[in-house]
Amino acid sequence: MRRILRAHSADRDRGAAMVVVIGISALVLALLATAISIVVSGQRYARQDVSWNGALAAAYAGVEEYQSRIAADWSYVYKGNPQAPFSSTSELTPDASNPALGFDDSWATVPGSNGSAEFRYEVDSSAYDGYGTLRLRSTGRVGQEVRTVVADLRQDGFLKYLYFTDFEVQDPWQSGESASCGTYFWSRPSTGCAAIHFGGGDQVEGRVHSNDVIFTCQATFHDEVSTAWTGRDSSTGMRFKRIPGCTSGERTTFQRPDPQGGGPFYRNRLEMPQTNIDIRADALEWGCVFTGPTRITMQADGFMRVRSPLSRVTRPGAVVSNPSGCGTVGTGTDQLGSTNGARIPVPENGAIYVQNANRAVGDPNYHASKPSYCTNSSNSNGVGYPAVGEVVPSAIGSVAAYGCTNGDIFVEGVVDGQVTLAAENYVYVVGDIKYEDSERDILGLIGNSMVWVHNPAFSCQTSYSPDRCSINSPNRRIDAAIMSLRSFSVQNVTKVGDTDGILTVNGSIVQRYRGVVRQYSGYIKNYQYDDRLLFRSPPHFLSPMNSNYGVSTWVETDAIDVDESW
Structure with missing residues (x-):
């Protein structure tokens, strides 16, 4: 009996142990299944995370690839897919050789990605001719993940x-x-x-x-x-x-x-351009071309007074050779050759170019002989210079001051608009130039030769060396981005004056050679940078000949549909 009871007890213990073993095994299997599930899920999310980040990197790669194209060929800014919605405001020439432009829903492959990462982009060049800014929408794709960035590109200028x-x-x-x-x-x-x-x-x-x-x-x-x-x-x-x-x-x-x-x-x-002649081509399309000495007085209501007596055709070669927006040719009241000049609107995001009057025979602005005022005793240039009693500055090189056929600009006033004024010869700042709205208005001044701050000398006494003249330098303010392909300088600094004014420039000064602002007379400098010039430029302003395009701003935006038809 005792043997039977002991055997029964042992069988019962073995059964209980079996239950425990089975329970533990089930728990282990459940934990193992959970672990496997977590690992598989983690791998899936890890792959998604890698693809998510990779898609953004691919979009950035698209921006960099486009930068390399325009660095190699500046004219590539005019290439793109004109059917792309983002490009709809731009006049672009297709380039089927570039798959990133989205022809037939094609994509460019990110180098080194073994085909796993792709990008394509759209170009908005509508602000390029005016402000030198390009906008690019670049989309990257890795697997099923798609991300898009929009970048503004400007030359490092x-x-x-x-x-x-x-x-x-x-x-x-x-x-x-x-x-x-x-x-x-x-x-x-x-x-x-x-x-x-x-x-x-x-x-x-x-x-x-x-x-x-x-x-x-x-x-x-x-x-x-x-x-x-x-x-x-x-x-x-x-x-x-x-x-x-x-x-x-x-x-x-x-x-x-x-x-x-x-x-x-x-x-x-940074390599400076040799000439500003490119602005003439821009002015023929987005502004006016005037001939010979031209006085421009900016006005605070979006207009300007332009006196240009030698101008005959203000858009030579254009379909409309004398548009009303450039003033009426002639010497009648409110015409370009009259004493007060013509009142015309500031061309929106436009350019004004003033060319020399010694045009070739057959040119619409050709003059067979010089105007009579060029040879009379006052030696006038037709727009008021030199002033009565003014001592005319010496010629610079072979170019005389106030030459009566020179493509010179004489400018002052209150700027209401966005425009660049460029002269084939000199630019003279003859009075204050101020913005009517410092957030909206912007002005470029570009001289193919000198840009002068007008500082006339009178009643010169030649018994002194250097000449001592009755000369006064009133305070002067210039709100503008200034470029001289020779120098930015003040007139008559070698003559001893009565006072030295303060010259305030609010903008930027670009020049090939250092110009003298103060010597025996002239101005004390007060130069202040216009921070807006980091992100925008006056319309049609000149850029360096050797500069790459950099990203001024960029932002991630909603990803475009990869199946979107461009």
């Missing part, structure tokens, strides 16, 4: 700087120095070429770039300073030179120095 100079010397054409002085410091003769410098307590409130070596003493630069000089000064270890005679106590201060060595940063040379 002159207008990011308050002050840009190609050569840090006075124009030999103006100074009379050897032509060999008109090059970079490392190529100039060691003597006989005077570099113009920052000094005298100058406070520079904006970015500065020079393709040359910057000379300075006791100046303060409040923003980035850069130079294309690859060397460093032996005494300072920095990329600038102190002018001879500058003592150790006269220090130049860089508020935003290069962290790799202080002083100016190194930045590639």
Whole structure:
């Protein structure tokens, strides 16, 4: 009996153990199944996360690929798919060789992705001719994930700087120095070429770039300073030179120095255009072309007074050669040749070009002989210069001041609009130029030669050296982006004046050679950068010849439908 009871007890224990074993096994299997499910799910989400991030990277790759195309060929800004909704406001030429433009729903492959990542883009160039800005909508795709970005592209141009100079010397054409002085410091003769410098307590409130070596003493630069000089000064270890005679106590201060060595940063040379003639072509389409000396008085109501007595055809070669928006040719009341000139609207996002009057035979603005006022005793240029009793400045090179057939602009007034004024010869700023609305209005001034701040001299006494003249420099303000393909300078700085005014420039100054603003007379500088120029430019403003396009702004937007028909 005892043996039977012991066997029964053992069987019962074995049964209970079996239940425990089965329960544990079931739990292990459940945990294993859960773990497998989590791993599989995690892999799925990981793949989705990788695809999600990869699609955005592919969209960025599209932007970079387009940048490389326009860097290699500037005219590529006019290529695109004219059927794409994003491009509907632009006149584009198709390019079926570029799959990223979306022909037949094709996509370009991101290099190195083994075909797993793709992109395509649309181009909006509607603001390019006016403001130099392109807008690109780029879409990336990886697997089933699609993401889209919109980027604004602008050239890394002159207008990011308050002050840009190609050569840090006075124009030999103006100074009379050897032509060999008109090059970079490392190529100039060691003597006989005077570099113009920052000094005298100058406070520079904006970015500065020079393709040359910057000379300075006791100046303060409040923003980035850069130079294309690859060397460093032996005494300072920095990329600038102190002018001879500058003592150790006269220090130049860089508020935003290069962290790799202080002083100016190194930045590639920006190549200036040789001429502003391209703006003439723009003016024929989006503005007016005037001939000979032209006085323009900007008005605060969106109009301007234009006096241009030698203009005969204001859009030569166009279907409408004398549109009403460019004024009526003639000398009658309110016509271009009258004393008060014609009142015409500021061309919206347009350009005005003033060309020389010595046109070839057959040109619609050809004049067989000079006007009578060119040869009379007053030596007038037909628009009021020189003033009565004014001492006419000496010629610069072979070009006389106030020449009666020169393509010169004489400008002042209150700007209400967006426009660029360009002269084949000189631009004279003869009075204040101010914006009526500092957020909306924008002006470009581009001289193929000098851009002068008018500073007339009167009653000259030649018994002194230099000439001492009764000259007064009233305070002057210029709201504009200024470009001179020679120099931006003040007239008559070699003559001793009664007072020195303050010259305020609100905008940007771009020049090939350093111009003199103050010597024996002239102006104390007060230059202020117009921050809007980082993101927009005056219409039809000139860009560097060797600059790449950079992204000024970009934002991710709703992804476009990959099946959307472009």
